[in-house]
Amino acid sequence: MTDPVLEVRGVSKSFGALIASNDINLDLYPGEIHALIGPNGAGKSTLIKQISGGLRPDSGRVHFAGRDVTDLSTAARARLGMGRTFQISSLAMDYTVLQNAVLGALGHRGDVFRFFRPAMTDPELLDRARDSLETVGLEEFHAVRTSELSHGQRRQLEVAVALTLSPKVFLMDEPMAGLGGEGSHRLMGFLDGLRSQAPILLVEHDMDAVFALADRISVLVYGEIIATGTVGEIRENPEVRSAYLGEEDA
């Protein structure tokens, strides 16, 4: 088997007496969608932040693309190829949809310290931005101010911006939260194809989506990963059923 693109090794984090992450091991291989599930407050977002760079683990290491990135900033990790989408849409709300996408293309190209040439007429940036908007189906809204988009459209734009970065992995924090049935169905189809481009670490509440999409699933409960396995294994795992799925079913 090939080496994992992303490896989390023995990561722990506590806030006072609360243990948010307890000796967590997790890996992401090329071509897969690895879903991270768990009840509210299990520490999913805390873990994602430690992987993407917003939080420093108390102990343990994060390896990405063959190097130890534990001491790197969020920006440095992003430059190495971590494409993140946020749980709560995190976009430049005063900008248009196209401007947000161009922003991503600009981040990808990396030459932000240019003071004179207009960014919004740069064909290279525009091509990349339009491509990704088209991929998520937002191209007709390119001139709309982002603050005027619907919730679902903002989620789509989050994904589009991540696409412009051509990342090595996608870290997606509940990309389907708040989407309607139709919207989440579309996004699922899209994510399904995306895994061949770059593997996805998917934090998601929508169980149907997780079972339909994921190659592997890790279950996080009270800061601990109680099981990792294929969809079938996780469905059958008695510990998972009692700790998590049981509650969902009831």
Add this chain to the structure above:
Amino acid sequence: MRRETILNFSLLGLLFLFPLWAWVADEPFLITLATRAVIFAIAGVGLNLALGFGGLVSFGHALFFGLGGYAMGILAHHAQTYVPMFTWPFVIEGTTSMPIIWLTAIAVSALVALGVGALSLRTSGVYFIMITLAFAQMFYYFAISWSAYGGEDGLSIYVRNEFPGLNTMDPIQFYAICYVILLVMLFFVFRLSRSSFGLMLGAARQNEDRVQALGQVPYRMYLTAFVISGAITGLAGALFADLNRFVSPVMFDWHTSGEIMIFVILGGVGRVLGPVAGAALFILLEHSLGGVSDYWHIYLGAILLGVVLFARGGLFGLIAGREVAHD
């Protein structure tokens, strides 16, 4: 044409025609008034880069205004007393050449902005406001106590500095210099606001997480904006000192920081020509209300309150509406 564009050109046209009329009508005082407005506008254009585009509420831009002023004062002082500034390790003489003074003002302001910004930008919000204020006040008290350059009394220069081919003592010619510099600065800021840097800076103002997720560091964007902002305001300070042929610690005072901020807020935060409208309105009010009462600042305060409460976008917001996203 968009309303903002029309407003932009009317403002610039007005600032072109009004002094011309004053010149024909032989009203040198009105030309000087217009020169003040233009120089204040340049200072505001500088602050607007940090405040409007970067969202950095600097309450210490008098620091750069004063540095520019003292760059002019000190260089010209040495030139008129024929005493070199330094004799070791090499001799640096004073100068009365405006271009050299401007470059010095820009360089010194940029350098100080780099230091002040590097420290201040580790904070944000109210703390950033307070720390920038503190830095400016530090320079204010330093200038007061530096008796070699006049201390509290400031420095007077007998003759305005020189610009090749022009008679700078002629009000309309000095006005022309300031007006052209304003145009150059506006063009620069206009281009910058639409450049890669401007786009990313605006994104950092709106959402730092987003910028980090794109692999960029907001701190660097802010610091760069702060340095350019300080340099432009410094240049305005050099011009202001030359206009008055006088520089004093008052240029460093927090009142001055407040006034520069008022130009930006009155005109419209984050609009390229906002500070031009704000500075013009400020001078207009100062001139018309100053005659009514010595306490004209009360009226200014009331107007400012009105702008903040009812016309967030300042004059530009009122007349040209919300900023249109530019593609």
